[in-house]
Amino acid sequence: MSNRTKLSILVGISILLAVIFMTIDVGGHWDYVLPRRGKKLFAILLTGTAIAFSTIVFQTITNNRILTPSIIGLDSLYMLIQTLIVFLFGSTTLTMMNKNFRFILAVGLMVLFAGLLYRMLFKKEGRNIYHLLLIGLIFGTFFSSLSSFMQKLIDPNEFLVIQDKMFASFNNVNSDILLIALAGVLLTGIYFAKFNKYLDVLALGRDHAVNLGISYDYVVKRMLIVVAILISIATALVGPITFLGLLVANVAYQFLNTYRHKQLIAGASLISFIALVGGQLILERVFTFSTSLSVIINFIGGVYFIYLLLKENKSW
Amino acid sequence: MKKIYLAALLIAFSVLSLFIGVKSISITDIFHLTGDQWEILWISRIPRLISIIIAGVSMSIVGLIMQQLTRNKFVSPTTAGTMDSASFGIMVSMLLFSSVGPLGKMSVAFIFSLTGTFIFMKILDRVKYKDTIFIPLVGLMFGGIVSSATTFFAYKYDLIQSMSAWLYGDFSMIMQGRYELIYISVPLVVAAYLYANKFTVAGMGEEFAVNLGLNYKQVVNLGLVLVALVTSVVVLTVGSIPFIGLIVPNLVTMYLGDNLKNNLSHTALLGAVFVLACDILGRVVIYPYEVPIGLTVGVIGSGIFLYMLMRRKSYE
Amino acid sequence: MVKVRGVSKKYGGKMVVDRVNVDIAKGKITSFIGPNGAGKSTLMSMISRLITKDEGEILIDDKEIGSWKSGELAKKISILKQSNHINIKLKVKELVSFGRFPYSQGKLTKEDWIHIDEAIAYMDLGSMQDKYLDELSGGQKQRAFIAMVIAQNTDYILLDEPLNNLDMKHSVQIMKVLRRLVDELGKTVIIVIHDINFASCYSDYIVALKDGIIIKEGTTDEIMDSAVLKEVYDMDIPVEIIGGNKICVYFR
Numbered sequence: 013m014s015n016r017t018k019l020s021i022l023v024g025i026s027i028l029l030a031v032i033f034m035t036i037d038v039g040g041h042w043d044y045v046l047p048r049r050g051k052k053l054f055a056i057l058l059t060g061t062a063i064a065f066s067t068i069v070f071q072t073i074t075n076n077r078i079l080t081p082s083i084i085g086l087d088s089l090y091m092l093i094q095t096l097i098v099f100l101f102g103s104t105t106l107t108m109m110n111k112n113f114r115f116i117l118a119v120g121l122m123v124l125f126a127g128l129l130y131r132m133l134f135k136k137e138g139r140n141i142y143h144l145l146l147i148g149l150i151f152g153t154f155f156s157s158l159s160s161f162m163q164k165l166i167d168p169n170e171f172l173v174i175q176d177k178m179f180a181s182f183n184n185v186n187s188d189i190l191l192i193a194l195a196g197v198l199l200t201g202i203y204f205a206k207f208n209k210y211l212d213v214l215a216l217g218r219d220h221a222v223n224l225g226i227s228y229d230y231v232v233k234r235m236l237i238v239v240a241i242l243i244s245i246a247t248a249l250v251g252p253i254t255f256l257g258l259l260v261a262n263v264a265y266q267f268l269n270t271y272r273h274k275q276l277i278a279g280a281s282l283i284s285f286i287a288l289v290g291g292q293l294i295l296e297r298v299f300t301f302s303t304s305l306s307v308i309i310n311f312i313g314g315v316y317f318i319y320l321l322l323k324e325n326k327s328w
Numbered sequence: 329m330k331k332i333y334l335a336a337l338l339i340a341f342s343v344l345s346l347f348i349g350v351k352s353i354s355i356t357d358i359f360h361l362t363g364d365q366w367e368i369l370w371i372s373r374i375p376r377l378i379s380i381i382i383a384g385v386s387m388s389i390v391g392l393i394m395q396q397l398t399r400n401k402f403v404s405p406t407t408a409g410t411m412d413s414a415s416f417g418i419m420v421s422m423l424l425f426s427s428v429g430p431l432g433k434m435s436v437a438f439i440f441s442l443t444g445t446f447i448f449m450k451i452l453d454r455v456k457y458k459d460t461i462f463i464p465l466v467g468l469m470f471g472g473i474v475s476s477a478t479t480f481f482a483y484k485y486d487l488i489q490s491m492s493a494w495l496y497g498d499f500s501m502i503m504q505g506r507y508e509l510i511y512i513s514v515p516l517v518v519a520a521y522l523y524a525n526k527f528t529v530a531g532m533g534e535e536f537a538v539n540l541g542l543n544y545k546q547v548v549n550l551g552l553v554l555v556a557l558v559t560s561v562v563v564l565t566v567g568s569i570p571f572i573g574l575i576v577p578n579l580v581t582m583y584l585g586d587n588l589k590n591n592l593s594h595t596a597l598l599g600a601v602f603v604l605a606c607d608i609l610g611r612v613v614i615y616p617y618e619v620p621i622g623l624t625v626g627v628i629g630s631g632i633f634l635y636m637l638m639r640r641k642s643y644e
Numbered sequence: 645m646v647k648v649r650g651v652s653k654k655y656g657g658k659m660v661v662d663r664v665n666v667d668i669a670k671g672k673i674t675s676f677i678g679p680n681g682a683g684k685s686t687l688m689s690m691i692s693r694l695i696t697k698d699e700g701e702i703l704i705d706d707k708e709i710g711s712w713k714s715g716e717l718a719k720k721i722s723i724l725k726q727s728n729h730i731n732i733k734l735k736v737k738e739l740v741s742f743g744r745f746p747y748s749q750g751k752l753t754k755e756d757w758i759h760i761d762e763a764i765a766y767m768d769l770g771s772m773q774d775k776y777l778d779e780l781s782g783g784q785k786q787r788a789f790i791a792m793v794i795a796q797n798t799d800y801i802l803l804d805e806p807l808n809n810l811d812m813k814h815s816v817q818i819m820k821v822l823r824r825l826v827d828e829l830g831k832t833v834i835i836v837i838h839d840i841n842f843a844s845c846y847s848d849y850i851v852a853l854k855d856g857i858i859i860k861e862g863t864t865d866e867i868m869d870s871a872v873l874k875e876v877y878d879m880d881i882p883v884e885i886i887g888g889n890k891i892c893v894y895f896r
Binding site: 078079080083142143145146147149150151153154157158160161164175178179254255304307308310311313314315317318321322 | 402447450451454459461462464465466468469470472473474476477479480483484488570619620622623626627630631633634637638
């Protein structure tokens with residue numbers, strides 16, 4: 013089966029799932045149900061694509077298929093920001109506060125953090141990228157130490173508000189934020205377009221990329237910033253889904269078996285859409301499960317990932 | 329630093345630790361304690377001191393063993409998924425055998441942390457790129473995956489806030505009748521002492537060890553069992569205390585070099601002093617409240633770890 | 645012409661390359677020789693901008709490498725390091741086609757394909773061009789990488805220990821190809837090489853380094869001399885003429 017066919021199949025499944033998602037159990041309340049579900053579907057599409065795209069780019073830059081961009085501490089920082097707001101101003105503020113403002117604040121802080129981290133590390137020559145990741149990860153631990161501490165101090169009712177934030181949810185995305193997020197993703201995408209052609213070459217590793225005329229440091233720094241922006245937007249939009257990217261990127265590598273990033277990114281985005289919409293459908297219609305989709309995805313992603321790690325593999 | 333200074337410091341901090349707390353007991357009261365004061369000392373302060381010392385010593389020693397076995401300075405129960413697996417085990421035991429006593433809980437936690445550590449070692453075997461920085465990165469990712477599984481179940485069964493008690497170490501809950509389990513660590517640390525040299529040899533690699541006539545598998549397995557046992561005991565009694573097993577041995581090798589036999593007693597002493605100091609700090613900093621040890625060590629420990637990472641020469 | 649002027653590189657306080665000056669002749673094979681840690685590979689990496697230099701100037705066709713656009717430089721000079729582990733699954737032909745990236749930025753034209761096919765033919769890889777790299781032996785893989793560099797079609801070709809881990813047959817094969825590149829296509833080839841006898845038999849010029857300094861440079865004939873080699877390697881190396889080539893007999 014050629015990759016073109018495989019991708020068409022993925023598109024087919026995606027459309028099918030989207031139609032089912034929009035039309036199942038409507039019960040005649042079309043004008044009420046459609047816009048609500050449409051928003052949800054759109055949020056899924058946006059985050060799914062952003063995460064899939066940034067994970068593939070990130071793994072290409074790091075030349076490693078077992079890493080995910082959220083590990084540089086962005087998830088923990090997001091939680092810290094949410095906890096801090098509740099801790100300082102109480103849960104009423106978190107719910108009352110202008111949502112657009114909160115969204116932009118969270119994205120801004122996360123991008124700022126990533127930027128500072130990169131700056132600090134790229135100042136010195138010869139630091140390898142794993143250094144950056146490990147330091148980011150330790151910052152992550154640091155942030156979550158702080159959040160856990162504050163979570164201990166606040167009362168259980170307020171804790172529930174934070175707990176909601178801990179897990180990604182597509183349910184309460186409001187349309188203003190969706191538009192802001194869409195604008196953010198699109199602008200980042202346009203900015204990225206000129207770097208697109210470098211991805212295949214970057215996969216060969218630094219030395220080959222430099223030899224073939226890529227200004228490696230310049231390009232990689234900008235790509236990392238794009239990755240950070242996209243992950244921040246996705247996280248601030250729905251909450252952390254740490255292992256979604258890992259899951260879909262690796263499924264895409266296995267399914268498509270190519271090095272061409274155009275196909276890989278398209279494939280991973282579709283797979284991520286299918287996983288999220290399919291997961292949401294099963295969750296809502298089949299199990300009526302009391303758990304959040306992101307928790308399940310993290311769980312499945314994690315298990316699949318350990319399987320990948322333990323099975324014979326040459327790509328890392 | 330000479331051993332004798334460390335010992336003096338340990339004694340000084342221990343005394344200090346006994347006389348800090350909401351209920352004031354002055355050191356001058358020592359010879360005419362009222363029944364009340366005596367009871368506080370006996371029920372709460374002394375158990376606390378003992379568990380701090382044991383936890384500090386055993387976690388540091390265990391970290392050192394792991395570093396010897398993997399030949400990697402940045403591997404420790406925190407960076408190899410051992411701690412996360414232990415927490416996962418505790419969650420499972422709470423879920424399935426809620427009536428079981430602490431010893432039963434410990435057994436379950438032990439089985440999980442041992443399995444987790446074995447999986448990590450297995451992953452290490454498979455990883456081609458054995459970069460010093462990359463290995464702990466993989467370990468931390470692995471830990472993240474395990475804890476995402478913990479979150480999955482905890483969320484489903486509404487255990488999140490009660491789980492967080494185990495996830496962050498806290499000595500304030502230690503009192504007579506609730507901490508004795510930690511004594512199990514004592515013979516384990518002794519065993520570690522006896523086997524120290526063999527761990528060093530095993531760390532040189534299987535071929536090297538077998539060539540020297542060592543039963544490689546047996547020694548490695550013994551080491552991992554020790555690590556897992558100690559970790560689960562500590563996580564169960566105190567909660568998880570990150571980074572001790574990582575930074576204490578590293579601080580010692582910084583000024584003593586790599587000979588394990590010499591380092592053991594220093595590591596043990598420094599571990600106790602370090603945890604004790606952090607505990608005292610946590611108790612005075614927002615007096616009369618206290619900061620749990622998991623957080624204090626989390627903050628200070630991640631700070632020190634970051635420093636160690638940054639000062640590593642970039643071309644190594 | 646490649647001109648190196650006062651170039652240094654320091655790693656953690658240690659001078660690995662120390663104010664080196666050297667000119668590399670066009671249309672010739674120049675070999676860098678010297679003991680381990682002499683700074684050969686570091687110097688080569690600096691000439692090919694893989695690592696930055698701490699001080700000095702490197703002029704490629706009279707323009708400092710810093711002021712070349714990286715993309716333009718990639719049409720002028722190419723480098724192949726000794727370890728070429730690649731994470732992705734690639735066919736030989738796909739790998740070679742990457743060599744055209746500086747010209748077409750990934751959108752291959754007809755002309756690109758001509759170069760790719762030529763490079764494959766040049767390295768005698770036609771029968772295995774659709775095989776995956778990880779199915780090849782070490783020597784075949786090395787040839788595939790060299791084919792990529794040939795497809796890149798640069799005036800200067802830098803190879804860091806191209807014979808590393810190859811058996812005699814493949815070593816000779818690769819050195820012959822390098823010779824042909826120079827003689828037939830007028831390329832300039834610079835190699836780092838450990839086997840002094842290969843350097844002697846195939847290169848036009850030799851640059852001998854030790855402790856980050858150039859000890860001696862000159863034609864192959866000048867360098868292949870017991871007195872010079874003793875200075876470079878700190879050992880007695882008798883040189884004999886066998887079949888018209890100077891051969892070092894240093895084994896006993």
